[in-house]
Amino acid sequence: MSQTAPELSIIIPAYNEEKRLGRALARIRDYFASRPVGPGGIEILVVDDGSTDGTAKIAQDWAGQVPFLRLISNGENRGKGYSVRHGMLEARGRIALFTDADLSSPIEESEKLLAAIETGNDVAIGSRALDRSLIFAHQSRFREIAGMIFNGFVRLFTGLPFHDTQCGFKAFVRERCRIVFEQQRIEKFGFDPEVLFLARRHGLRTAEVPVRWAHDSATKVHVFRDSWLMFADLVYIRWNWLLGRYPVTRP
Numbered sequence: 024m025s026q027t028a029p030e031l032s033i034i035i036p037a038y039n040e041e042k043r044l045g046r047a048l049a050r051i052r053d054y055f056a057s058r059p060v061g062p063g064g065i066e067i068l069v070v071d072d073g074s075t076d077g078t079a080k081i082a083q084d085w086a087g088q089v090p091f092l093r094l095i096s097n098g099e100n101r102g103k104g105y106s107v108r109h110g111m112l113e114a115r116g117r118i119a120l121f122t123d124a125d126l127s128s129p130i131e132e133s134e135k136l137l138a139a140i141e142t143g144n145d146v147a148i149g150s151r152a153l154d155r156s157l158i159f160a161h162q163s164r165f166r167e168i169a170g171m172i173f174n175g176f177v178r179l180f181t182g183l184p185f186h187d188t189q190c191g192f193k194a195f196v197r198e199r200c201r202i203v204f205e206q207q208r209i210e211k212f213g214f215d216p217e218v219l220f221l222a223r224r225h226g227l228r229t230a231e232v233p234v235r236w237a238h239d240s241a242t243k244v245h246v247f248r249d250s251w252l253m254f255a256d257l258v259y260i261r262w263n264w265l266l267g268r269y270p271v272t273r274p
């Protein structure tokens with residue numbers, strides 16, 4: 024691996040992703056091969072969340088061929104939030120972006136997030152809700168309505184103004200945002216509102232950016248079980264804030 028710090032770290036949380044991971048890594052490699060992002064290039068961090076299939080082996084095989092890829096292991100299944108946090112704290116890039124292994128938002132859409140960062144934002148989040156014409160494979164109507172209801176609760180409990188906090192495609196100026204992931208406590212699917220709440224609490228400028236997106240029927244989010252858990256996480260965020268667990272260090 025080059026000793027020059029990469030410009031961009033791409034973090035892929037992966038749990039039992041042997042069927043999709045190789046395809047995603049090939050698309051990312053090929054895309055950035057023709058679009059250099061700076062003198063340090065990119066690094067890819069696959070965070071294996073205690074997979075029981077061949078996910079780790081696929082990542083290891085790729086790491087043997089691609090010097091800018093690293094496999095990080097959680098040791099056991101901890102959850103997507105923990106995996107993103109682990110990857111963010113291990114990343115070396117000036118900008119760190121996390122994306123789902125299915126690339127529901129095509130990696131080409133990263134240009135939009137990086138452009139938002141370059142205009143002065145500390146955080147850029149992909150959004151399905153700002154321009155629904157960009158969705159080229161919809162979820163079921165039930166899932167879409169459930170997502171809208173959840174977003175209403177996000178606004179109520181956290182005060183966040185965003186239309187879509189759950190899109191798994193977000194970029195951060197790493198050093199400025201490190202405090203966010205150091206204070207992050209939620210380890211499962213409900214971590215996104217906590218991360219954005221912390222970013223706002225620490226005065227980080229956040230842009231919501233419409234991106235292309237396609238639903239993958241192999242999603243691991245269970246609409247009934249995980250919706251209740253994510254609602255509980257919103258209560259947990261509010262509770263942590265009231266207890267002073269998100270301290271802001273003043274200069």
